[in-house]
Amino acid sequence: xxxxxxxxxxxxxxxxxxxxxxxxxxxxxxxxxxxxxxxxxxxxxxxxxxxxxxxxxxxxxxxxxxxxxxxxxxxxxxxxxxxxxxxxxxxxxxxxxxxxxxxxxxxxxxxxxxxxxxxxxxxxxxxxxxxxxxxxxxxxxxxxxxxxxxxxxxxxxxxxxxxxxxxxxxxxxxxxxxxxxxxxxxxxxxxxxxxxxxxxxxxxxxxxxxxxxxxxxxxxxxxxxxxxxxxxxxxxxxxxxxxxxxxxxxxxxxxxxxxxxxxxxxxxxxxxxxxxxxxxxxxxxx
Amino acid sequence: xxxxxxxxxxxxxxxxxxxxxxxxxxxxxxxxxxxxxxxxxxxxxxxxxxxxxxxxxxxxxxxxxxxxxxxxxxxxxxxxxxxxxxxxxxxxxxxxxxxxxxxxxxxxxxxxxxxxxxxxxxxxxxxxxxxxxxxxxxxxxxxxxxxxxxxxxxxxxxxxxxxxxxxxxxxxxxxxxxxxxxxxxxxxxxxxxxxxxxxxxxxxxxxxxxxxxxxxxxxxxxxxxxxxxxxxxxxxxxxxxxxxxxxxxxxxxxxxxxxxxxxxxxxxxxxxxxxxxxxxxxxxxxxxxxxxxxxxxxxxxxxxxxxxxxxxxxxxxxxxxxxxxxxxxxxxxxxxxxxxxxxxxxxxxxxxxxxxxxxxxxxxxxxxxxxxxxxxxxxxxxxxxxxxxxxxxxxxxxxxxxxxxxxxxxxxxxxxxxxxxxxxxxxxxxxxxxxxxxxxxxxxxxxxxxxxxxxxxxxxxxxxxxxxxxxxxxx
Numbered sequence: 001x002x003x004x005x006x007x008x009x010x011x012x013x014x015x016x017x018x019x020x021x022x023x024x025x026x027x028x029x030x031x032x033x034x035x036x037x038x039x040x041x042x043x044x045x046x047x048x049x050x051x052x053x054x055x056x057x058x059x060x061x062x063x064x065x066x067x068x069x070x071x072x073x074x075x076x077x078x079x080x081x082x083x084x085x086x087x088x089x090x091x092x093x094x095x096x097x098x099x100x101x102x103x104x105x106x107x108x109x110x111x112x113x114x115x116x117x118x119x120x121x122x123x124x125x126x127x128x129x130x131x132x133x134x135x136x137x138x139x140x141x142x143x144x145x146x147x148x149x150x151x152x153x154x155x156x157x158x159x160x161x162x163x164x165x166x167x168x169x170x171x172x173x174x175x176x177x178x179x180x181x182x183x184x185x186x187x188x189x190x191x192x193x194x195x196x197x198x199x200x201x202x203x204x205x206x207x208x209x210x211x212x213x214x215x216x217x218x219x220x221x222x223x224x225x226x227x228x229x230x231x232x233x234x235x236x237x238x239x240x241x242x243x244x245x246x247x248x249x250x251x252x253x254x255x256x257x258x259x260x261x262x263x264x265x266x267x268x269x270x271x272x273x274x275x276x277x278x279x280x281x282x283x284x285x286x
Numbered sequence: 287x288x289x290x291x292x293x294x295x296x297x298x299x300x301x302x303x304x305x306x307x308x309x310x311x312x313x314x315x316x317x318x319x320x321x322x323x324x325x326x327x328x329x330x331x332x333x334x335x336x337x338x339x340x341x342x343x344x345x346x347x348x349x350x351x352x353x354x355x356x357x358x359x360x361x362x363x364x365x366x367x368x369x370x371x372x373x374x375x376x377x378x379x380x381x382x383x384x385x386x387x388x389x390x391x392x393x394x395x396x397x398x399x400x401x402x403x404x405x406x407x408x409x410x411x412x413x414x415x416x417x418x419x420x421x422x423x424x425x426x427x428x429x430x431x432x433x434x435x436x437x438x439x440x441x442x443x444x445x446x447x448x449x450x451x452x453x454x455x456x457x458x459x460x461x462x463x464x465x466x467x468x469x470x471x472x473x474x475x476x477x478x479x480x481x482x483x484x485x486x487x488x489x490x491x492x493x494x495x496x497x498x499x500x501x502x503x504x505x506x507x508x509x510x511x512x513x514x515x516x517x518x519x520x521x522x523x524x525x526x527x528x529x530x531x532x533x534x535x536x537x538x539x540x541x542x543x544x545x546x547x548x549x550x551x552x553x554x555x556x557x558x559x560x561x562x563x564x565x566x567x568x569x570x571x572x573x574x575x576x577x578x579x580x581x582x583x584x585x586x587x588x589x590x591x592x593x594x595x596x597x598x599x600x601x602x603x604x605x606x607x608x609x610x611x612x613x614x615x616x617x618x619x620x621x622x623x624x625x626x627x628x629x630x631x632x633x634x635x636x637x638x639x640x641x642x643x644x645x646x647x648x649x650x651x652x653x654x655x656x657x658x659x660x661x662x663x664x665x666x667x668x669x670x671x672x673x674x675x676x677x678x679x680x681x682x683x684x685x686x687x688x689x690x691x692x693x694x695x696x697x698x699x700x701x702x703x704x705x706x707x708x709x710x711x712x713x714x715x716x717x718x719x720x721x722x723x724x725x726x727x728x729x730x731x732x733x734x735x736x737x738x739x740x741x742x743x744x745x746x747x748x749x750x751x752x753x754x755x756x757x758x759x760x761x
Contacts (some may be wrong), residue, residue: 268634268689271612272682274519275674 342657342664343474345500349374349661352654353479353499354457355464356506358386358441359640360626362448363400364503364647369455371655372662376497377452378481380463386441386507387528387605389562389569389637391545394434394723396641400648402437406447408565410435411545417591418706419550419699426709429716434723436545438563448644462492467502467515469620474664477502477621501621501665503650505643508608510628519615521630523608524557526637527581528571529589530564533599540595541568548572549702552587556696557637559588561595567602573637575611609637623670625650631677633685635692641725642681649673684725694746700753704745713738 124131350373354365357379365377391411396402412435414426453459462483470477477499482492504512508523533541541563553559559572570592572584589596610630617629625631626643633642650673655661657669695705708714713734720726 264693268612268686271521271615272678272685274615275613275617 342666344663345661350501350654350658350663350665351376351476351499352501352503353378353477353497354503354505355479355512356504356510356626356628357382357449357459358445358505358507358626358643359448360628360643360647361503361505362445362452362647363644364505364625364651365452365457365459366448366455367648367651368503368654369452369457371651372660373651373655373658374661375452375457376499377449377457377459378462378464378479379449379459380461380484382446382449382459382461383442384445385605386445387526387607388441388640389526389528389560389571390439390441390444390564390640391562391638392437392439392444392640393638393725394437395725396644397437400448400644402444402447406443407437407439409438409543409563411438411543411563412436413544415544415546416706416709417546417548418703419552420703421591422703422706424706424710426715427719429712430719434719435543436723438545440565444640461486462495464506464511465494467512467622476500501623501654501670503647503654504622504624504628505626505647506628508610508627510624512622513614513624513628516616516619516622518617518619518624521614522575522611524573524575524611524637525578525581525606526571526573526609527585527606528569528604529585529601530567530569530603530605531596531599532567532602533596537595537598538563538566538568546592546595548588548591549696549706550587550591551699552584553591554584556692559584559591561588561592568596568599570596573609581606609639618667618670618674620667621665621670623650623673631681633688635688635696636722638722645681646673646677649677681725684721687721694742698753700749701746703752704742704749707745707749708742711738711741 121130121135124135126134352368352373352375354361354368354375354377357365357377361377361379365375368375392402392407397404397407412427412430414436415423416426417423449459460481460483462481465480465482467480468478478496479499479502480494480496483495484490484492502512504510504516506512510518513519541561543563545563546561548559548561550559554572554574555577556575557573560570562569562571570585570588572581572588574581574584577584610627610632611634613630614624614628617624625646627639629646631642631646632639650670653669653673653676654665657663657665657672695701709718713730717730717738
């Protein structure tokens with residue numbers, strides 16, 4: 001975990017997710033205690049990795065994490081603003097493995113590919129099917145290049161959506177409904193790690209996406225939801241207006257784990273009964 | 287008479303041959319048909335129980351000969367029960383003054399069942415301290431009655447006593463090293479065992495001897511040669527490593543009636559570290575199954591944990607021994623049976639083996655005596671399997687419960703914390719001690735049991751939650 005945090009070149013893919021996640025981390029009100037029990041193994045992968053998460057910012061974030069941080073909003077980007085310039089330069093050094101070369105956007109959000117609150121998918125058609133890589137990279141580059149406050153949609157789709165959710169949800173829901181704090185998504189905001197079906201971690205810094213992952217990701221984005229991964233499963237957390245809670249999960253390893261657990265539980269019994277099994281022929285002599 | 291017995295023996299011999307390798311009682315029935323009087327056959331069929339011994343041939347003018355290999359608690363009690371039952375017994379032990387590295391704890395029921403004299407017991411432990419990974423100490427034993435205790439014995443003393451009793455009952459105790467055994471040529475034939483007999487004067491490799499016996503009882507411990515000879519299979523084992531430390535009298539006072547158990551990843555990933563009082567010193571040790579190579583490290587950690595209490599002590603002896611984790615795949619083959627550690631009768635979680643060794647020895651001997659009708663008939667595998675059946679039935683619940691406890695609570699430091707926390711509960715203590723001292727898994731009051739279940743889950747949840755919080759802080 002420490003190694004990841006120390007990494008100077010954060011994957012921008014997770015900028016939006018991670019910023020969000022980090023802010024949720026030290027929050028005291030939510031999530032409810034039962035969630036503490038859920039495995040949070042690779043918290044670090046997502047944690048303080050904002051798009052502007054340079055090493056400096058990361059360290060700053062780390063310190064903040066240690067204190068009892070009052071609930072912060074993603075819009076409180078004071079800490080983000082200051083190192084903003086640095087990051088830009090750092091960002092340009094950042095390599096994405098499948099990277100297509102995308103020009104850094106101007107500071108203001110201007111992208112012709114951005115249509116109606118989301119990417120115009122037609123722009124990314126390549127050879128008759130969608131070029132998911134380009135989609136992903138375009139979005140992340142955007143986010144990185146354009147800053148991290150979602151207020152004017154400059155941050156990329158997810159941050160923009162979150163902002164929208166927050167504002168609309170805040171209007172639509174009562175104060176007691178906490179879901180709007182988290183963009184109207186469910187309480188089940190889990191920590192994210194890696195799932196080989198969605199992405200694979202290479203040397204702690206770069207991320208590659210599998211085809212499934214790309215599709216899932218794009219699907220999630222177009223459906224106004226987050227895509228988060230956890231070891232062995234992928235979670236698609238749908239935000240929606242007034243705190244609609246919905247989580248869809250694809251478990252890879254849970255079945256295997258259950259099987260292993262069952263075998264483990266019955267192993268001792270088998271060992272005791274071994275002497276009662278029929279033996280191999282020619283085995284016992286009188 | 288001679289001819290009659292010969293025909294009987296050949297007929298039974300045929301039927302015995304058909305018994306070979308069979309476990310199912312129905313097949314035995316089939317094989318037995320020829321040799322029997324119709325009356326007894328009918329009775330047998332009605333009962334549905336096969337008394338294979340009834341069809342075994344009578345031994346002519348001699349008693350059944352059984353060799354017990356290994357003179358520990360298992361071998362000693364087996365030899366005694368055999369000799370008492372009229373069987374000609376020889377007990378082969380390689381080292382008559384062997385100080386087996388062992389915790390040396392025996393439950394109360396063993397003292398009663400085996401009639402052990404109380405002066406055998408060096409110390410009576412009435413207080414046990416369980417110490418969690420974060421050094422939270424819990425006193426167990428508050429529920430013990432005034433005459434309930436865990437007896438601490440020296441193995442050399444206990445073993446010698448049991449062997450002495452066997453000799454008194456008529457067994458011949460031989461100081462020798464078992465080498466190998468030869469399978470019998472035909473059904474009903476004798477086993478030939480080879481061993482080195484050491485002269486009483488000592489010295490030298492001993493003389494090679496062979497003996498012909500009708501049955502062999504393997505009680506030679508975790509590295510059983512008898513088990514190897516019959517191909518009983520392997521088992522996983524833990525390494526128990528122990529240092530005997532003589533500590534100053536003032537510190538010894540603390541351990542007068544107290545034993546300690548240390549749990550934690552530092553001390554052992556899958557077992558516990560202990561400080562057990564012996565006659566005039568303490569035994570500090572630990573064990574592990576999965577990380578045997580790190581045993582020295584674990585031992586150092588155990589010493590560190592008990593640092594203040596054993597400060598100034600000198601190590602007088604270092605010893606180690608394997609402890610089986612589960613029974614061997616085969617415990618009975620032909621007319622050879624394994625008992626005690628050789629069979630793998632050591633519980634999980636607490637690692638207790640002395641009582642089960644002695645008890646299995648006695649049960650096996652009783653099965654042989656019964657099957658041979660006090661040594662007058664030949665036995666067969668079915669008789670030995672009766673001992674297995676009896677033992678498994680009687681103690682399986684105990685073993686299983688301890689296995690579950692181990693799986694549940696020895697997983698991680700958080701689980702161990704929960705375990706120690708639970709042990710603070712009086713109900714738990716009572717159940718634990720009752721089941722340990724009297725070897726009965728007694729279902730308690732259902733309401734209390736339910737409370738216990740809820741508390742267990744609560745403890746585990748709490749421990750895991752705490753662990754998470756701890757992790758956040760320490761990073």
